[in-house]
Amino acid sequence: MELILIFLSAAIVNNFVLSYFLGICPFIGVSNKISSAFSMGMATTFVMSITAIVSWLIYNEILLPNNLDFLQYVSFILVIASLVQFVEMVIKKVSQPLYRALGIFLPLITTNCAILGLALFIVLKNYSFLDSIFFGLGAGVGFTIAITLMAGIREELDLADVPPSMKGVPITLITAGLLALAFMGFAGMITI
Amino acid sequence: MANKNTLSYEFVKGLWDQNPILKQVLGTCPTLAVTVSALNGIAMALATTFVLTFSSLIISIVRKIIPNQVRIASYIVIIATFVTIVDYVMKAAFPDLSKALGPYIPLIVVNCIILGRAEAFASKNSPIRSVLDALGMGAGFLLALFILGSIRELLGSRTILGYQILPDFYTPWLVMILPAGAFITLGLLFGLVNLYNLSKESKKKSEIIKQYLEQNQQDKINLAEEN
Amino acid sequence: MKNVIQMLIVLTVIGIISGVSLSEIAIWANPKIAVNRAKETEKAIYRVQPKAKSFKKVDKIDLELYQVFDENNLPIGYAFPYEGNGFQGKIRLIVGLNDSLSVISRVEILEQVETPGLGSKITEESFLKQFIDLLTSPQIEWVKGSPPNKPNEIQTITAATISSKSVVAILNDGINKLKKLKEKGEI
Numbered sequence: 001m002e003l004i005l006i007f008l009s010a011a012i013v014n015n016f017v018l019s020y021f022l023g024i025c026p027f028i029g030v031s032n033k034i035s036s037a038f039s040m041g042m043a044t045t046f047v048m049s050i051t052a053i054v055s056w057l058i059y060n061e062i063l064l065p066n067n068l069d070f071l072q073y074v075s076f077i078l079v080i081a082s083l084v085q086f087v088e089m090v091i092k093k094v095s096q097p098l099y100r101a102l103g104i105f106l107p108l109i110t111t112n113c114a115i116l117g118l119a120l121f122i123v124l125k126n127y128s129f130l131d132s133i134f135f136g137l138g139a140g141v142g143f144t145i146a147i148t149l150m151a152g153i154r155e156e157l158d159l160a161d162v163p164p165s166m167k168g169v170p171i172t173l174i175t176a177g178l179l180a181l182a183f184m185g186f187a188g189m190i191t192i
Numbered sequence: 193m194a195n196k197n198t199l200s201y202e203f204v205k206g207l208w209d210q211n212p213i214l215k216q217v218l219g220t221c222p223t224l225a226v227t228v229s230a231l232n233g234i235a236m237a238l239a240t241t242f243v244l245t246f247s248s249l250i251i252s253i254v255r256k257i258i259p260n261q262v263r264i265a266s267y268i269v270i271i272a273t274f275v276t277i278v279d280y281v282m283k284a285a286f287p288d289l290s291k292a293l294g295p296y297i298p299l300i301v302v303n304c305i306i307l308g309r310a311e312a313f314a315s316k317n318s319p320i321r322s323v324l325d326a327l328g329m330g331a332g333f334l335l336a337l338f339i340l341g342s343i344r345e346l347l348g349s350r351t352i353l354g355y356q357i358l359p360d361f362y363t364p365w366l367v368m369i370l371p372a373g374a375f376i377t378l379g380l381l382f383g384l385v386n387l388y389n390l391s392k393e394s395k396k397k398s399e400i401i402k403q404y405l406e407q408n409q410q411d412k413i414n415l416a417e418e419n
Numbered sequence: 420m421k422n423v424i425q426m427l428i429v430l431t432v433i434g435i436i437s438g439v440s441l442s443e444i445a446i447w448a449n450p451k452i453a454v455n456r457a458k459e460t461e462k463a464i465y466r467v468q469p470k471a472k473s474f475k476k477v478d479k480i481d482l483e484l485y486q487v488f489d490e491n492n493l494p495i496g497y498a499f500p501y502e503g504n505g506f507q508g509k510i511r512l513i514v515g516l517n518d519s520l521s522v523i524s525r526v527e528i529l530e531q532v533e534t535p536g537l538g539s540k541i542t543e544e545s546f547l548k549q550f551i552d553l554l555t556s557p558q559i560e561w562v563k564g565s566p567p568n569k570p571n572e573i574q575t576i577t578a579a580t581i582s583s584k585s586v587v588a589i590l591n592d593g594i595n596k597l598k599k600l601k602e603k604g605e606i
Contacts, residue, residue: 021220025218077272077302078272180371259426280445366536369535
């Protein structure tokens with residue numbers, strides 16, 4: 001039961017994008033079409049889930065027992081970079097059009113603060129192995145929800161009469177703010 | 193217009209022309225997260241500038257030795273090392289600030305500004321230029337964070353840098369301290385920057401059109417005189 | 420082949436330099452970080468037990484607990500840091516108790532991430548002073564919307580009910596654990 005709560009907390013109540021400001025770059029960059037937003041979300045969720053597992057293992061099985069705590073950031077980011085490289089290769093082989101659609105944003109998953117943030121939170125909150133898996137999945141799903149919602153709104157915004165100075169990044173950020181305001185309604189539903 | 197090749201331009205361009213946040217839209221995660229107060233914004237900017245400057249320096253020095261295929265991995269290790277140093281120094285010497293900035297210090301590792309500058313500049317330029325570039329970008333980052341932090345702190349807690357500016361009867365806008373306020377304020381800030389740029393562009397355009405019309409008039413007069 | 424060797428050498432050298440410099444920094448920083456933490460705990464202990472002149476950590480138990488003494492080195496009670504879940508995240512507090520765990524001397528909130536302006540009011544004196552000389556038996560209770568009328572009761576903050584209730588829940592949970600240890604004679 002608690003695992004479901006961790007999942008829901010990461011996905012909705014404490015959404016990585018709208019509550020913790022993680023993953024803003026792709027959030028602004030890839031959210032102009034629902035299809036590419038959703039694919040980006042899926043790719044990120046995949047990387048996040050595996051990152052959760054691998055970083056938990058590295059931290060608790062290698063770094064801690066050997067007093068190598070200070071190598072935390074270096075090892076995490078190297079793991080993430082390699083994972084993204086791997087996912088990129090797989091997508092290239094499996095679906096060329098998807099690869100082209102995601103373009104430059106695939107390698108940019110590496111610098112997605114949400115992924116490193118995920119690994120750091122797992123260490124901070126002292127989650128167990130099982131906790132971490134559900135946390136990673138929840139965070140990814142939450143990111144996907146946020147970015148897809150955003151894409152849906154932006155597709156409508158394209159047809160609206162936005163003042164020229166606000167087109168693009170400004171109106172996206174303001175919309176994100178309103179989304180964040182809406183998601184605040186979930187606060188306190190799950191206290192984890 | 194500053195000569196784009198002088199050393200001083202390498203520094204100055206980071207302040208406005210190529211301001212990492214306001215022009216290049218990089219590093220938005222920490223910008224939104226830590227600007228609940230001007231002081232936190234300044235601290236974050238200083239920490240980021242430290243990492244940016246030293247990473248750029250080292251990467252520029254060794255840029256010719258690192259083989260192409262492993263350059264991203266090398267840059268990442270170098271950046272992560274400096275971030276770890278900053279994190280430990282802050283925890284040891286400035287524990288209150290360290291707690292206030294929380295997990296966003298280690299997130300400097302994935303701050304797109306640093307890897308972006310390393311890839312776009314430090315890997316292709318001399319150490320001196322790279323350091324100036326880094327310092328300029330850092331200064332621009334500091335400027336943007338200070339402005340955003342001050343606005344949010346002023347409207348959300350009546351103070352700037354801890355000094356109360358607005359009178360007591362002003363009810364603080366709590367939303368400014370919350371994520372929603374951060375998004376909206378930054379969005380409006382970007383909008384303002386765009387407004388300024390667009391008006392500059394339209395001024396230039398009307399200048400050109402005016403000149404064209406004047407020239408046209410002049411040509412007509414000349415033609416009439418000839419006939 | 421030469422390229423591969425060069426890659427490996429470069430990566431290894433960078434790795435070694437990084438590892439060595441980081442371990443040096445850690446060796447320099449870790450003692451200072453520990454000192455910082457100890458200083459913070461000490462400040463908190465004296466804030467909840469203002470009459471205390473010295474304190475000592477209680478060993479051999481699972482919880483973090485400090486016993487405090489007066490100027491004649493007689494035990495006058497405990498300072499107990501404890502944490503639990505609040506409305507938005509973790510709340511970490513410290514509570515001062517008398518020797519028999521029946522009366523609270525004071526409560527201080529150490530860490531919280533509650534809603535600014537609402538839940539964060541649990542750090543304000545108007546809320547915390549209710550806990551001074553509060554009785555803990557059978558447990559601490561809360562009432563909403565009207566002043567407390569029992570010696571073990573406090574009033575929740577308007578519009579911050581959940582945060583206030585969380586503080587009470589955390590206190591009850593921690594104090595109950597201490598009471599069990601006292602029954603077993605471990606403290």
